[in-house]
Amino acid sequence: MIWLHQSALYLHIAVGIVALIIFWVPALSKKGSVNHKRVGRIFALIMYTVGWSGVLMASLDLWRPLTMHPAADVTTPESQVAISAGIRSTATFLLSLSILVLTATRHGWLVIRGKEDRRILRKPSQVALCLALLAAGLTLLVVGARGGNTLLLIFGALETWLAIGYLRYSFKADLAHPKEWWIEHLGALIVGGISAYTAFFVVGAASLLEPLLQSGSFAGLGIVFWVAPGVIGGFAIARLSRKYRLRFTAKPG
Structure with missing residues (x-):
């Protein structure tokens, strides 16, 4: 099984790096242009x-934590329990991020495909993804509250709010204005980008910067790296949503 975990890890890293770079092409290109549509796909x-x-890596970590992360110096049952708990805690968070990536990306893609017709968003597969995101968010809230983990509480609240928002948009009777789908599409794919950058900082950058973040003037600042993409992305979504909402609802003349 460890070969499957390692293969998924290498694939995850490779495509993740590409995602971090390519995200900016549709984000900065003219909306609706050929380049925006092609690179967006x-x-x-x-x-x-x-x-x-x-999802595959996190699921394997939750199932067999010590098999996926063998530690030669683990000899006591107490050590095994502690290390397993740590691996599973991280895996729970990364599983929720992976579900967020899938849900936000698919929601944004289906929104632009359906536009005013939202029946495509009500298909069982997409509703199941939204419910999985809701479950993931609520799980993080419970685990974060029990352990006093601020990071889990923040992302638990974010994932719960997003899942409810996606379901509400999909099932509400009427759109606020004819091009509300444009704003919804924009916000969902920015959320996907935020998730990718957050995962990078939590897993990659945090590991590289760990010695710096655990000592000296920068001690305790690790959470800044994890929350910063969400804060920056949140401001971007709010600003762009307001810009396009004013544009689409402005009365002529």
Whole structure:
């Protein structure tokens, strides 16, 4: 089984790096242009790969933590329990991020496909993804509250709020204005990008910067790296949503 975990890890890292770079092409290109649409499709496919490989790795870590992360110096049952708990805690968080990547990316893609017709968003597969995200968010809230983990509480609240928002958009009777789908599409794919950057900082950058973040003037600042993408992305979504909402609802003349 460890070969499957390692293969998923290498794939996850490779496509994740590509996602971090390619995200900016549709984000900065003219909306609706050929370049925006073409690269946007590629970005969505890459994000699906990032999400499903993350789900596979996290699931294996939850199932067999010490098999996937063998530690030669673990000799006592107490040590095994402690290390297993740590691996499973991280895996729970990364599983929720992977579900967020999948849900946000698919929601944004289906929104632009259906536009005013939201029946495609009500299909069982997409509703199941939204419910999985809701369950993941609630799980993080419970685990974070029990352990006093601020990071889990923040992302638990974010994932719960997003899942409810996606379901509400999918099932509400009427859109607020004819091009509300544009704003919804934009916000969902920015959320996908935020998730990719958050996963990078939590797993990659945090490991590289761990010696710096555990001592000296920068001690305790690790959470800044993990929360920063969400804060920056949140401001971007709010600003762009307001910009396009004013544009689409402005009365002529």
